[in-house]
Amino acid sequence: MAYDDNNIFARILRGEIPCTKVYEDAHTLAFEDINPEAPIHTLVIPKGKYVSMADFAAKASDVEMGALIRAVGKVAEIKGVADSGFRILANAGDHAHQAVPHLHIHVFGGKALGPMLVRAK
Numbered sequence: 001m002a003y004d005d006n007n008i009f010a011r012i013l014r015g016e017i018p019c020t021k022v023y024e025d026a027h028t029l030a031f032e033d034i035n036p037e038a039p040i041h042t043l044v045i046p047k048g049k050y051v052s053m054a055d056f057a058a059k060a061s062d063v064e065m066g067a068l069i070r071a072v073g074k075v076a077e078i079k080g081v082a083d084s085g086f087r088i089l090a091n092a093g094d095h096a097h098q099a100v101p102h103l104h105i106h107v108f109g110g111k112a113l114g115p116m117l118v119r120a121k
């Protein structure tokens with residue numbers, strides 16, 4: 001899938017749409033999900049134009065990859081869930097119901113999160 005420059009996270013990165021920032025560095029931005037599904041629900045995105053984790057894995061530099069993973073760790077610390085526990089999730093494509101076509105890692109926490117997946121039929 002080609003990258004859509006007008007997806008909502010591209011617009012957040014350009015400053016056209018506000019976000020509640022949690023963390024930022026040269027390669028990543030983390031901000032609060034607008035429709036949280038847990039007491040802690042933060043999104044971590046690369047600043048580069050990557051549609052999904054597969055796209056990122058194929059094209060991103062090692063520096064960008066390291067920065068994204070380190071940003072997840074920073075967010076867990078900042079949001080106070082590094083010790084209590086948290087879950088990360090990155091939906092990719094139709095079967096995973098990816099709604100925004102810019103790679104994003106969800107960070108969930110703040111309560112016991114229950115089973116990992118609804119059992120597939």
Ligand code: AMP
Nearest residue numbers: 008019032033034035091097098099100
């Ligand atoms: P996904 O289904 O994995 O693509 O998740 C997209 C996520 O983006 C959802 O959890 C939405 O609530 C979140 N979202 C959509 N628009 C915004 C926005 N403007 N600011 C913050 N989060 C957003």
